[in-house]
Amino acid sequence: MTTIEASSNEFVVNPADIQAAATRIAPHVLRTPSIHSESLSKRLGCQVWFKPENLQHTGAFKTRGAVNAVMSLSEEEASKGVVTHSSGNHAAALARAATIRGIEAHVVMPKNSSRKKIDAVRSFGVEPIFCETSSQARSEMAEKVREKTGAAMVHPINDPRVIAGQGTVASELVAQIDGLDAVLVPVGGGGLISGILMLIKSLHPHIKVYAVEPALADDTARSLKAGHREMPVRYDTIADGLRSEVGVNTFPIIRHFVDDLFLVDEVLIGSAMRTLAEDAHLVAEPSGAVSFAGLISMKQQFAGKTVAAVITGGNMDFGECKLGRNRISS
C-alpha cells in the first residue's frame, strides 16, 4: 500500500476507482469465470487458468471500460451522448453501453474496419461514422463530432474511467483463483494491463503481472527500454487489437509496476489460438491468445506456479472456416 500512496498522484486511476467500477458495472457485464485447464496444466508444468473475456458481452473485455465510462457520466453529460473512435472491440462496447443508458453514441471507425466489427456496432442501432484510416484522421473526426454535439469523449485507452473498468478483471481474478502467482496480459494500448496492475500491485503485490506483446508490435517493449513512449513502426501483426501505441496515461502505470514483458512471434500466436481451441475449447481472436502465447514461451519460468492468462476477446472472422456455412437468421 505504501508504494501506491507514495505515487498515487502520478497516475490517472487508483485502486478505489477500480473497486467503484466493479460495483458500477456489475449489473451490465458478465462476471466471467476463471477456468482451470487440467490438461494444459499437465503439459505446461504449471497450474494454467484462463480468464475468458471472449465470453464477455460483445466478446471482449472492452465492455467493462465502456460501461464504466458511460455509467460514470452525470445526467447532464449523458444527455449529450458519447463519442469515440475505434476500429475494434471498443466501438461495439461503447455502442452497447450507450444503448443501456439510453443515450446517443457517435462511433468513428476507419473505413477499412472489418465487416464483423461494423456489424457489431450496428447491432446496437448505432451507424458508424467512417473516416480515413490514419490515427490522426480518426482523432480529428472524433474531435469534430465532439465539438458539434457536445458529446463526452470516451477514449478507448487513455480515459481513466475506461482503465478503471478494465481493471475489474483483476478483482475477479484474485477472488476466483486461490494462490494466484502470476497474471499474463496482452498489451496494445495498455488500458487493460494498467487497470490490472493498479489493482494487483496495490492490494496483492506478491502477484506478478506480465505484459505480452507481439514482436511485430513492440512499441511497449521499446518504450520500457527507452523510458519514454516510443511509437509503433509497423501495423501488420495478426493481433490487430494490439497494433495501437501504448497510451499516454497507461504507459506510466505499466512502466512503474509491470514485472516483465515478453515478446511473442506470429507463429506462436497462431499456435496459441489453435491450442486454446483444441484443448481449452475457447475461441480467441489473435490478440486474445497473445497472453497464452507468452505463457507457452516462458513455461520454464512458471514451473509449479499458478498462472492466469487473460483471454481478452474472441471476435474473429470465420469467413474461410469449413464449418457449416449457414448461419442462423436473425
Added chain:
Amino acid sequence: MTTIEASSNEFVVNPADIQAAATRIAPHVLRTPSIHSESLSKRLGCQVWFKPENLQHTGAFKTRGAVNAVMSLSEEEASKGVVTHSSGNHAAALARAATIRGIEAHVVMPKNSSRKKIDAVRSFGVEPIFCETSSQARSEMAEKVREKTGAAMVHPINDPRVIAGQGTVASELVAQIDGLDAVLVPVGGGGLISGILMLIKSLHPHIKVYAVEPALADDTARSLKAGHREMPVRYDTIADGLRSEVGVNTFPIIRHFVDDLFLVDEVLIGSAMRTLAEDAHLVAEPSGAVSFAGLISMKQQFAGKTVAAVITGGNMDFGECKLGRNRISS
C-alpha cells in the same frame, strides 16, 4: 414430488442419488458456469444460456458420471480396478477417474477410434485394449477383461452411478439460472438426459426438458413413438457421440419424463457449431452443438423464454484447420 414417489421403483436412479453424486464428485470436476449470450438472445428472441461442458475436465460431461462411478466403489471393488468399452469421451473420463483414485482402468476401444480419443486415454497412463468395431465385439471384449481381472464394469450409459453423475449438470443449471424455463439436451445413449430429467422433473417440474437428436441417428425418436427401444439403422451422423442406441436403463426415464424430442439435420448441426464458435466463442464438437441446433430450429416455440442448451463436449479433430500448425510441446 408425488410423481417421483409413485414411480421411483421403475427407474435405476432417483433424485437423492444425483444429489449424493454432486457432493461426491465436487472435488474432482469443474462446476462449469452457465453463460448468458446477449447477442444470441437478441437474434433468437429468447434468453439463451449455455452450460459449457466442453470446458469440463477431459472436455466433456462424461467426467461427471465416470468420477461418480469410480468414487462410489467400495475399497474392495476399487482394488480390482474398473473396465469399460467406449470409442469416445467416456473412455478418457474413466481413465482419469481411475487415476484420481489410484486404481487400474481397462479401457476397451474399437480399433478405428480417433487418434485424439486414443491419445486422451493414454494421457492418463492407460493403454487402451483395442477390439473390432462392432457393438458386440466391444461388449464381449470388455466382459472378457472383467472376467479375467475382476474389475468393476462401468457402462458408459446404463450404469446407474454414471446416470446419477451426469444428472449433476441439472442441479447446477437450476442453481445458476434464475427463471429457467427449459433445457435442451442432446440424446445418444441417454445417460445425460435421463439424469437431468430425473432431477428436474422431481424437484423443478415446471421446467421443460427437451431431447435433441440427429435425424440421421433417430433411434430415440422412433423408440418414443413405438413405446419400446428401437435400434439405430445407420451410423453416419457427424455427431459421432450420438450414434449409440438409447440405453435399456435410460429409455424408461426418457419415455416417462421428456417433454418432447426435436430432430435436427446435419447442416443445422454444422451451423450450430459455427455460430457457437463465431458468436459464443465456444468450440463444440458436433454432438455438443446438437442441443443448440435444436434451439435454433425451434426458436418460435421458445419466444420470450429462458432456455439453456447443454454444450456437452468440445473434443474435435482440428487436423484440417488453417490456424497455426505448431502445437505446444508437452
